[in-house]
Amino acid sequence: MPADLPMLTLADAAAWSRWLGRSADTSRGVWLTLAKKGTTTPTSLTYAQRYTPRTAKSTWSQRNVAHVARLEAQGGRMTARGWRAVEAARADGRWDAAYAGSAAVASGTGTGAEQLLPPEFLAAVAGVPDAQAMWEVLTSRNRFAIYHRLHALKTQAGRERRVAAFVDMLARGETPYPQKQKAEPKSKSKSKSKFTPKSDSDSNLNSKQERPVANPIPIENE
DSSP: SSSSOOEEEEEEEHHHHHHHHHHTHHHHOOOEEOOTTTTTTTTSSSSEEEEEOTTOOOBBBHHHHHHHHEEEEEEOOOOHHHHHHHHHHHHHHHTTOBBBHHHSSSSSSSSSHHHHHHHHHHHHHTTSSHHHHHHOOOHHHHHHHHHHHTTTOOSSHHHHHHHHHHHHHHHHHHOOSSSSOOOOOOHHHHHHHOOOOOOOOOOOOOOOOOEEEEEEEOOOOE
């Protein structure tokens, strides 16, 4: 994705909708300046989220699938451009393969994990005490990172390699993203899973990225 996207500051949601109507077909994306909760005037209490057009390989979240139904129920708010993206996703399987949100996998040991994470991953983790101990203290962000990367793999062989890599990583006390809490070692020697980890390309989450904005540009008058 382009790293040099322009910053955009708008007055309200209606102005954002008008901007999309004018520019969605030609823009590579923008950093949209948003005020933090409770902020009523443009100040330094803002942050930016990156919005970029969907590509032919963009993944879908179950949350966005639900948004489509909601927008259509609200008087047909979906645009023709939006429907084209939906139809393409339905045609190639990305719609049915929509991934769950982070809250659904945050519990780790409850029904969320059992229903969403591959059974072979949970079994492999349970078979290595140090990996299981690390999994039990994993943050919701790291649980979701593991779930999403396993969910995005298209082949069983790729999933097996990634499962092995994650089990070994957890057994070493490592995580996809840094976290302070670590597990107490369960064994003096760390066990290795039977598969040799190989490199698989991580899925592009296509998620909105955030960065702080110290001095937002003036609001565009609509």
